Amino acid sequence: MTSRTWFITGISSGFGREMTSQLLQRGDRVAGTVRRPGSVDDLRAKYGSLPWVAHLDVTDLPGVGMTVDRAFAELGRIDVVVSSYGGQATNPGASLYHASKWGVEGFMEGTARDAEPGGARTEFRFDSLSLAAPLPADDGTPAAMVRGAKDRCRTPLGDPAKMAAAIVDSAEREPAPLRLVLGSDSYRFVTGALRERLAQIEPQEAGAAATDRTDAG
Template sequence: MTASPRVWLVTGSSTGIGRALVTELLARGESVAATARDPRTLADLRPSGAGTLWTARLDVTDPERIRQVVDAAARALGRLDVVVSNAGYALVGAAEEASGEQVDRQIRTNLTGPIHLARAVLPYLRAQGGGRIVQVSSMAGQRGSPGTAVYCATKWGVEGFFESLAAEVKGFGIGVTIVEPGTVSTGFFGRSKELTTASPGYAGTPAAILRRRAQDGRLPCRGDLAKMAAAVVDVATGPTAPLRLALGSDAYASIRRGLTARLADLEDQRELAFSTDLNAGDGSTPSTPHRRPEGNDDAHHRPGARQPR
């Protein structure tokens, strides 16, 4: 990374992890381009020391506005070192209960918005020889749960896109980190949520119970926003950075359970999987190589690779 102050672009800066990140960055004297659908929500933020705060209105469902804001931020602050794609919200309730408009808006905000943002910032990062994209996902990006099907779909999509993108851009010195937070006090079940309309057919189901608890604010949240923000900044500016970063004991436990169950299912299907090969039954013994799939490593983990700024 470049010497401080670096230039950060953070979307969804009005609440939750986005606001905590901007607060942490300004306290460290960094330069920040903070965006929100209503920039007035950022009026009380103040830069510290050598840092700079630049704000703009941005609704990430508008691809043209994304490009305009990225271009304006780069002009105003001179460069972009770290781009944090954080804007998003949770649609809570059974998938069948959601309206078509709710489904489309969730996807435009949580999935296609981050894709358009990455496409808009990449020309700047490539031209300057490096940088980092930090995509805020969720523990729901690794393990589905009833009552959050549409939300989980967007987060699983984000995970697939940015894992693939990491392999595409590592040769340019650009790093990618996917952040997977657990529950936080003003995030998933705070103001950044939308509820489906309850259907009698789902009364008493896990999806209905989750929606009711989210509506009443009766779900415990373990994550500390300030600690999470500090961890993201430390990791994004450190000498190495992982492709994925889990934050919170609940995120760690949930992701671990999900991965363990998926791996067990896969191992149970090993014989059937190999039996469908073109050469199945020719007497050869199937082999199971134990190596990381191509494209999953970050530039930091490859000797001789260019290091993101």
């Protein structure tokens, strides 16, 4: 089993914490970021130098760049970065989230290594997700969609421990899957989005060919 270095944002709780714990247990290094200094002191005490931890607020764009640069400088390499199905399928009211994920998708497709987890049963949406006061103008619009994320009656399907284990195991597969879909909701969203794109594009085959040059030059 090859030892790898993983870069994971948000390792103090939820999905990131679960994956980090599994990776450290098997001897991999984790370059992880936290919003609260000291929140992973137990992992550092248990695993020594294997967890590389940096304080980071992902809304601090210069800080993001400096943190990534420092991780490469101090660790020498980053082998695996983790993403979500939001880079393949979209939901109303989450355009900025999807824009960032689609950007990661383009980069990751070039490196042929990516993962597409669906919703997981973590406390992120309940404890970590902070929302501003509701605006009446948003009622009944896609902008109100995100407020449903904190509804405890809408329990996600995914098991974070199983998802983390599947992503960790995928790094040992040769060739590694270009995209690893995890969770039945992720599979449904991604396949639905791809079928919709094909349905829009396939009827345009003749029109696309009509714009080809017909001369030999």
